Every structure is written in C-alpha cells, then in structure tokens.
Amino acid sequence: MKTLGYYNGKFGELDEMSIPMNDRVCWFGDGVYDAGLSRNYKIFALNEHIDRLFNSAGLLDIKVPVTKAELADLLQEMVNKMDTGNLFVYYQVTRGTGMRNHVFPEGKANLWIMLKPAEIADGTKPIKLITAEDTRFFHCNIKTLNLIPSVMAAEKAKRAGAEECVFYRPGKRVTECAHSNCHIIKDGKLITAPTDNLILPGIVRAHLIKACKKLEIPVSETPYTLDEMFDADEVLVTSSSKLCMYANELDGKPVGGKAPELLEKIRKEIMDEFMTATN
Incomplete structure (x- = not known):
C-alpha cells in the first residue's frame, strides 16, 4: 500500500x-x-x-x-x-x-x-530559522493535538523562506521550535533547554545528548536566550522526522559556522546510530 x-x-x-x-x-x-x-x-x-x-x-x-x-x-x-x-x-x-x-x-x-x-535527510545541508514569541500554554511537555500556535509559526517560517521557527518566552528564553527541539554549541559544549513544562522532551534530543556524552562533549541542560543563540558557535535542530539538522541563518542574520568539525562529529554519530538501527 x-x-x-x-x-x-x-x-x-x-x-x-x-x-x-x-x-x-x-x-x-x-x-x-x-x-x-x-x-x-x-x-x-x-x-x-x-x-x-x-x-x-x-x-x-x-x-x-x-x-x-x-x-x-x-x-x-x-x-x-x-x-x-x-x-x-x-x-x-x-x-x-x-x-x-x-x-x-x-x-x-x-x-x-x-x-x-518519507525519506530522511542526512543533515549535511544548513537550514534557515526565524523567531516568534512563544504564546502556547504551559503544558508543552505533553504532546497534545492542540497545535494551532505551532501551525501558525510553521506557516510564518514557510512564508519567510525558512524551515523552522524558534519560540522564545519573556526574557527571550529560547524554548523549542514549532515542531522541533533546538540547541546550541558554545565553547565546545552542547547547551539545550531543560525538560520542564515549556518544551517537549524530544526523543532525538535524548539521542543527541547520548551522542555528545559518547563523544565526551559536555552537555548543559540549562535555559539560554536568543542573544546566546545568535552568538553560538553552532545552532542545531532535532526532531523525530528530520533527526539532526543545523542552521546557518536566524531572522535573516548568519549564525553558527564556528565549530564545523565538532558539528560534523555529532551529526555523524546520530546518523550512524539511525542507520545501524534500521539496517
């Protein structure tokens, strides 16, 4: 079928x-x-x-x-x-x-x-991101069918020629994307938002953390801001449908590109795990 x-x-x-x-x-x-x-x-x-x-x-x-x-x-x-x-x-x-x-x-x-x-991308091509205020409710950790804010954000990204929309809360704390988790690399360390009630605990997010620990890359599950995302060495986006992608543009401004070798090690580790598990 x-x-x-x-x-x-x-x-x-x-x-x-x-x-x-x-x-x-x-x-x-x-x-x-x-x-x-x-x-x-x-x-x-x-x-x-x-x-x-x-x-x-x-x-x-x-x-x-x-x-x-x-x-x-x-x-x-x-x-x-x-x-x-x-x-x-x-x-x-x-x-x-x-x-x-x-x-x-x-x-x-x-x-x-x-x-x-569905065919899976290998994550070697960069994606573009935009931002939007996170107006969703306070149960983002529950994967519910109430997705109107995410639908509107995804359409906003499409119209802007971007692949994803990064949500932020008051104080410009980054939470996640419309239908992905997002993370940054700074000074050799992976920084990802904690799994509180403001983000979905992504399955690939968990595999990303496991990959980093295997590669002996420090992981910090702490909140970070839009300013820190703009200043990050690399910006990563993970999801169950796209696995691990990276961004080179945020709201029309260049981001990342400062730790390509580390980024490639992480991408390869995640893709290798996926390919091995599905051979």
Whole structure:
C-alpha cells in the first residue's frame, strides 16, 4: 500500500478512511500523539516513542485502549503492509466519542494510525530559522493535538523562506521550535533547554545528548536566550522526522559556522546510530 490508515480496528488507504464527527478530536483537539521514522521496515526508537505517548496520555487522564506491546506489534504489522519501508509513522489517541460536552465522555479512547512514505535527510545541508514569541500554554511537555500556535509559526517560517521557527518566552528564553527541539554549541559544549513544562522532551534530543556524552562533549541542560543563540558557535535542530539538522541563518542574520568539525562529529554519530538501527 502507498499510504495506510487505522481507526479503532479499521484499515484503509488514507483518502478512504473516515471518523465519527463526535470523536473528541473534532470538538476539542482532545488527544495526544507521537510519531517517528521507519527505514527498511524498521521503526526507529519505537519503544521510546510509545513510552512518551503513554506518558502524555496519562498526564491528561486518557487511557490508551491497547497495551504498549500491542501498539508496537500493530505499528510493525502496518509498516510491513507498505510498498516502501521508508515511512513516517504517526499515531494518536483521542479521549473518545460522544456528544459535544466539555466533561469527559464515557467509553474507550480512540486509536488512530497514519503511515506515509518519507525519506530522511542526512543533515549535511544548513537550514534557515526565524523567531516568534512563544504564546502556547504551559503544558508543552505533553504532546497534545492542540497545535494551532505551532501551525501558525510553521506557516510564518514557510512564508519567510525558512524551515523552522524558534519560540522564545519573556526574557527571550529560547524554548523549542514549532515542531522541533533546538540547541546550541558554545565553547565546545552542547547547551539545550531543560525538560520542564515549556518544551517537549524530544526523543532525538535524548539521542543527541547520548551522542555528545559518547563523544565526551559536555552537555548543559540549562535555559539560554536568543542573544546566546545568535552568538553560538553552532545552532542545531532535532526532531523525530528530520533527526539532526543545523542552521546557518536566524531572522535573516548568519549564525553558527564556528565549530564545523565538532558539528560534523555529532551529526555523524546520530546518523550512524539511525542507520545501524534500521539496517
């Protein structure tokens, strides 16, 4: 199959799938999601993504209708049905189905899955970034379906000819990007925002930290500002769909480019791990 969807036990091509209008996602965006890459029919870091999905659901009192093992088996079963093994694998759980009412409905949560072809960039080409004030709520650590601020920021970046938008809070503290984590390298050290309630604890962010520790590069999980990002030796962007990228422009001004050898060591370590895991 070229694309594949799943909804509560029903399978089909994405353009053939339908859902009840009373699914809570329609009225409230009431749900959580996770996603990652598959290569050669092998899903990268699957257990880590599933753990994060269950954690997000638990923080919103949503009971996932399958076990972690059942979800992993279902995702792999669906990947195996595809024409290509290089895929974007997306899954979400919504609170359930019922007449529009702010209080929780009775019954089980709904499970959605979406698979589509995707090729991974190797991270060797720089990307452009813009900035925007972070106007999201204070539960960014939960991977919810309420993504309007991120949608608007992503569109703003596209119109500016950039690939991502960096969010900042009062005091110009950098949090993360519209759909990525961001980090800086300064004086041989990786600096990344702490995993508090203002950022999503990215799976590739965790692999980035592991890679740096393996390479004996110091890691500081501390807040940093836009000024520090502009002054950084390198600017990195990580996500489950793009793995590890680097930026050479921020709001139209050049950034990074001062530690290319260190940057390449990190990029190569992450890509090597991905390639090995999905061979």
